[in-house]
Amino acid sequence: MIELSNLCLLLVILINFFTLGSARLVACIRAVALQGALISLLPCLAHGISGHTLMLFGSAFAFKGVFIPWLLLRAIREVRIRREVEAIIGFVPTLIIGAMLTAGAFIFADFLPLFPEHQGGLYVPTSLATLFAGFMLLMSRRKAITQVLGYLMLENGIFIFGMLLTEAMPLMVEAGVLLDLLVGIFVMGIVINQINREFSSVDTARLSALKE
Amino acid sequence: MVVDGIIHLVLLLVFAPLLQGVITRTKALFAGRTGAPLLQPYYDLARLWRKGFVLSRTTTWVFLAGPVVGVAVPILASLLLPFGGLRAPVSFEGDLILFVYLFALSRFFVASAALDTGSSFEGMGAAREVTFSCLAEPTVLFSLIVLARLSGGLSLGGLLGPGLNAAWITAAAPLGLIVVCLFVVLLVENSRIPFDDPNTHLELTMIHEVMVLDHSGPALGMVLYGSALKLMVLGSVIVRLALPLQTGYRFSDALVYLAGLILLAVLIGIVESTMARLRLVRVPQVLIGTMLISIFALVLVLR
Numbered sequence: 443m444i445e446l447s448n449l450c451l452l453l454v455i456l457i458n459f460f461t462l463g464s465a466r467l468v469a470c471i472r473a474v475a476l477q478g479a480l481i482s483l484l485p486c487l488a489h490g491i492s493g494h495t496l497m498l499f500g501s502a503f504a505f506k507g508v509f510i511p512w513l514l515l516r517a518i519r520e521v522r523i524r525r526e527v528e529a530i531i532g533f534v535p536t537l538i539i540g541a542m543l544t545a546g547a548f549i550f551a552d553f554l555p556l557f558p559e560h561q562g563g564l565y566v567p568t569s570l571a572t573l574f575a576g577f578m579l580l581m582s583r584r585k586a587i588t589q590v591l592g593y594l595m596l597e598n599g600i601f602i603f604g605m606l607l608t609e610a611m612p613l614m615v616e617a618g619v620l621l622d623l624l625v626g627i628f629v630m631g632i633v634i635n636q637i638n639r640e641f642s643s644v645d646t647a648r649l650s651a652l653k654e
Numbered sequence: 655m656v657v658d659g660i661i662h663l664v665l666l667l668v669f670a671p672l673l674q675g676v677i678t679r680t681k682a683l684f685a686g687r688t689g690a691p692l693l694q695p696y697y698d699l700a701r702l703w704r705k706g707f708v709l710s711r712t713t714t715w716v717f718l719a720g721p722v723v724g725v726a727v728p729i730l731a732s733l734l735l736p737f738g739g740l741r742a743p744v745s746f747e748g749d750l751i752l753f754v755y756l757f758a759l760s761r762f763f764v765a766s767a768a769l770d771t772g773s774s775f776e777g778m779g780a781a782r783e784v785t786f787s788c789l790a791e792p793t794v795l796f797s798l799i800v801l802a803r804l805s806g807g808l809s810l811g812g813l814l815g816p817g818l819n820a821a822w823i824t825a826a827a828p829l830g831l832i833v834v835c836l837f838v839v840l841l842v843e844n845s846r847i848p849f850d851d852p853n854t855h856l857e858l859t860m861i862h863e864v865m866v867l868d869h870s871g872p873a874l875g876m877v878l879y880g881s882a883l884k885l886m887v888l889g890s891v892i893v894r895l896a897l898p899l900q901t902g903y904r905f906s907d908a909l910v911y912l913a914g915l916i917l918l919a920v921l922i923g924i925v926e927s928t929m930a931r932l933r934l935v936r937v938p939q940v941l942i943g944t945m946l947i948s949i950f951a952l953v954l955v956l957r
Binding site: 445448456459463537540552 | 826827831938939942943946947949950953957
């Protein structure tokens with residue numbers, strides 16, 4: 443079980459790198475969907491199979507792995523964009539910064555005053571690394587879709603951190619978080635369409651320019 | 655030790671071109687063709703060996719040194735490496751540095767030979783080849799450091815020795831990561847498809863092939879043979895890492911090793927037939943990505 447969950451967490455980190463380094467939006471969305479599917483497995487792997495963890499698995503898989511990616515894929519089909527053209531920070535620099543943040547997360551996690559059973563595991567560093575990668579994506583990209591992806595990755599990181607205390611976390615809280623996320627994605631989808639209609643591109647930098 | 659050395663050399667010298675044959679055969683099968691016979695690389699080498707040299711008047715001895723070093727270096731490097739379960743004939747502390755820089759030496763000579771012709775295309779190819787290798791080198795070194803950390807030794811014989819089975823149980827994740835990284839390096843170093851196309855006819859897109867355009871006859875044969883040897887030597891690192899079986903008998907070890915190599919060649923063929931070539935600007939990005947993954951593997955091991 444521990445081996446399997448470690449494998450999942452490693453794949454999550456590799457997907458972080460991939461999303462930071464890739465310019466293709468469809469590939470990025472699929473990667474984040476895969477990441478969502480992987481982390482939805484974690485409750486079962488970390489705490490054994492029970493009604494509670496199965497519910498968590500089902501809801502997280504349905505939302506993070508299937509529904510939200512489907513919404514995003516539909517959104518980019520409507521506004522006809524394929525790739526992130528000009529990132530604010532280039533792809534290689536974001537990759538390098540992302541790797542440094544990941545290494546930093548590993549070092550930082552060793553200094554945290556955690557419970558002994560959580561010390562040395564991969565959960566805390568992976569969740570921090572995913573959080574940072576989400577932040578990087580939010581900061582360094584111009585397209586609203588990639589920013590939504592960054593937001594999703596941020597939430598994935600929080601979800602992984604929540605794994606440490608699933609037993610204490612009521613299902614309602616998790617359901618509320620997922621609902622918030624869903625509403626957020628909906629709003630972003632509408633906003634993306636509006637930006638596209640107004641400026642005929644989805645560059646968020648246009649929003650800060652004043653109109654004559 | 656002498657027996658080990660002889661077995662190593664015989665395996666290397668006899669079976670190296672076969673891998674190229676397996677790769678082309680796999681690609682042909684994917685394309686729905688019958689393809690060239692498996693032994694075609696051997697026929698090619700024999701044909702080239704019977705031809706004469708054509709040497710440009712502007713070239714010097716450096717031009718011929720390129721192919722010679724290109725053949726000699728993989729042979730020397732193979733002696734430092736265990737072939738599957740077969741022990742390395744020569745092994746001393748720190749030989750992993752020698753292993754990496756032997757290949758740097760051959761690259762230097764191949765690039766110098768290309769520059770020696772004075773052709774602008776060959777200079778371009780040399781520049782590209784050297785750029786990509788210098789990006790691939792950190793990945794190799796970090797991967798070797800990971801292995802050194804796991805095994806506690808500094809010789810390739812120890813790194814890829816019998817300790818690997820235990821390492822796969824305790825540290826499967828970093829080992830898996832570096833196998834992937836080394837596979838990417840193998841594709842770059844042997845100019846295989848996502849990074850370079852060995853069959854391309856367009857000089858502008860060539861990387862490695864453009865450097866050997868001016869070689870002919872036996873020299874071209876040596877270049878081809880050298881690249882086959884290099885593929886086998888670098889491939890045997892991956893085969894050993896991914897398939898750390900040790901039967902204890904030389905014959906069965908050699909069989910397992912060769913089966914692993916052929917699997918690897920089929921895998922390369924599959925990658926070549928299913929992937930498109932990367933744009934030239936994307937190659938450094940991918941290489942930096944693999945370097946970061948190997949550093950990440952190191953972080954995992956050091957924790």
